[in-house]
Amino acid sequence: MTKTDIIIIGAGAAGLMCALTAGQHGRKVIILEHAEKPGKKILISGGGRCNFTNVYASHENFISDNPHFCKSALAGYTPDDFIQLVTKHGIKFHEKKLGQLFCDSSARQIVDMLLKECGNSDVKLNSSERVVSISKDENFLITTNKDHYSSESVVIASGGVSIPKMGATGFGYDIARQFGHRITATKPGLVPFLLPEKERKRFSEISGVSADTVVAVGKMSFRENTLFTHRGLSGPAMLQASSYWSEGMVLRVNFLPDMDLTNILEKNRSSKITLGNFLSGMLPQRFVSVIVPENIAAKALNQISNAELKEIALILHDYNFYPSGTEGYDKAEVTCGGVDTRELSSKTMESTKVKGLFFIGEVVDVTGWLGGYNFQWAWASGYAAGRGIGIKN
Numbered sequence: 001m002t003k004t005d006i007i008i009i010g011a012g013a014a015g016l017m018c019a020l021t022a023g024q025h026g027r028k029v030i031i032l033e034h035a036e037k038p039g040k041k042i043l044i045s046g047g048g049r050c051n052f053t054n055v056y057a058s059h060e061n062f063i064s065d066n067p068h069f070c071k072s073a074l075a076g077y078t079p080d081d082f083i084q085l086v087t088k089h090g091i092k093f094h095e096k097k098l099g100q101l102f103c104d105s106s107a108r109q110i111v112d113m114l115l116k117e118c119g120n121s122d123v124k125l126n127s128s129e130r131v132v133s134i135s136k137d138e139n140f141l142i143t144t145n146k147d148h149y150s151s152e153s154v155v156i157a158s159g160g161v162s163i164p165k166m167g168a169t170g171f172g173y174d175i176a177r178q179f180g181h182r183i184t185a186t187k188p189g190l191v192p193f194l195l196p197e198k199e200r201k202r203f204s205e206i207s208g209v210s211a212d213t214v215v216a217v218g219k220m221s222f223r224e225n226t227l228f229t230h231r232g233l234s235g236p237a238m239l240q241a242s243s244y245w246s247e248g249m250v251l252r253v254n255f256l257p258d259m260d261l262t263n264i265l266e267k268n269r270s271s272k273i274t275l276g277n278f279l280s281g282m283l284p285q286r287f288v289s290v291i292v293p294e295n296i297a298a299k300a301l302n303q304i305s306n307a308e309l310k311e312i313a314l315i316l317h318d319y320n321f322y323p324s325g326t327e328g329y330d331k332a333e334v335t336c337g338g339v340d341t342r343e344l345s346s347k348t349m350e351s352t353k354v355k356g357l358f359f360i361g362e363v364v365d366v367t368g369w370l371g372g373y374n375f376q377w378a379w380a381s382g383y384a385a386g387r388g389i390g391i392k393n
């Protein structure tokens with residue numbers, strides 16, 4: 001039996017941040033990670049360059065059944081705090097767009113930085129060690145495939161269930177339920193859409209085409225690119241929308257967000273140019289040929305009826321897609337939903353039901369938008385728990 005102050009389950013973004021913070025507060029930490037190496041999702045994130053934060057992160061960029069919960073942790077560890085850490089380690093970075101910060105070189109630098117910070121204090125990382133069960137007596141008793149541990153505190157940082165081939169498991173939810181916690185409904189988030197067969201066939205012709213769009217889903221809307229794929233719809237605007245979408249909901253797409261097409265067509269009503277050619281000056285030609293009915297596209301602007309003009313404006317400003325589903329957890333960047341935050345302290349992430357039990361990162365019902373927000377939540381919640389346990393000392 002190995003004794004320690006804190007056991008952290010999962011060496012992802014949240015677990016490593018929690019470990020280094022608690023370690024720096026003088027606590028003895030062991031991280032148990034069932035994959036062969038730590039930080040696997042960090043390594044593949046942001047196309048290998050890790051979009052490690054977003055300078056504009058606020059609670060409005062997060063989805064949760066309890067929307068104010070994340071405020072305290074986000075205020076306690078801000079994007080600036082992480083930028084300072086990255087800068088201290090000499091990691092060069094740049095803003096790609098919309099406040100999204102990426103490493104200039106490689107995501108590996110972020111993992112190395114976190115491990116180096118852990119190495120500065122009493123933090124031990126045991127990789128290739130799977131936690132099998134946790135029970136609580138006076139202390140927590142943790143059984144793995146290799147050993148038994150006893151600790152005062154246990155931090156569940158085991159992530160969500162997206163991308164199971166990277167080591168994602170539902171372990172965190174099982175442990176939460178075992179200790180009497182509720183789990184809010186989970187679903188894949190930041191994930192491409194599938195289109196019904198008929199539309200899939202029609203739009204697969206333009207697979208690879210991307211357009212600047214505003215995509216609205218329920219009360220939310222996102223201005224970013226939409227990408228047509230051979231199975232449906234992707235690109236940042238669609239990934240964002242997916243986290244707010246549920247079965248049966250419509251996606252309303254404006255393919256000409258900066259224009260008033262009715263007005264423009266009215267002004268050119270005397271032109272002899274065909275509608276198809278006219279629109280190809282504003283949108284990819286392949287896209288126009290698929291989305292605009294052939295018989296109308298072939299007409300000259302001076303032959304188009306008022307009803308047709310209205311129809312075209314509606315198609316391009318308010319196209320309605322009814323996805324048949326999403327690509328699911330295999331392709332989702334995150335899991336929406338998770339451990340119900342109404343049973344956690346917003347300051348320390350400690351369970352209000354079981355003293356010494358903490359939940360951080362993606363396993364919690366706090367899901368960020370695309371653009372560095374999910375890592376910011378992992379850093380902030382990891383820091384809150386690490387500090388919370390640390391100052392108890």
Ligand SMILES: Cc1cc2nc3c(=O)[nH]c(=O)nc-3n(C[C@H](O)[C@H](O)[C@H](O)COP(=O)(O)OP(=O)(O)OC[C@H]3O[C@@H](n4cnc5c(N)ncnc54)[C@H](O)[C@@H]3O)c2cc1C
Nearest residue numbers: 010012013014034045046051131159167361362372374375
């Ligand atoms: C392809 C991809 C790209 C992404 N890019 C970005 C990006 O650029 N910016 C951004 O902000 N977010 C990005 N995300 C989301 C981000 O990676 C996650 O939100 C974040 O990693 C969550 O951190 P976490 O520590 O909570 O969980 P994870 O990083 O998933 O870590 C959980 C760890 O727990 C381990 N574990 C699970 N069960 C057990 C068990 N029973 N015993 C021991 N260990 C266990 C897992 O192996 C894993 O290492 C991306 C996600 C994906 C899939």
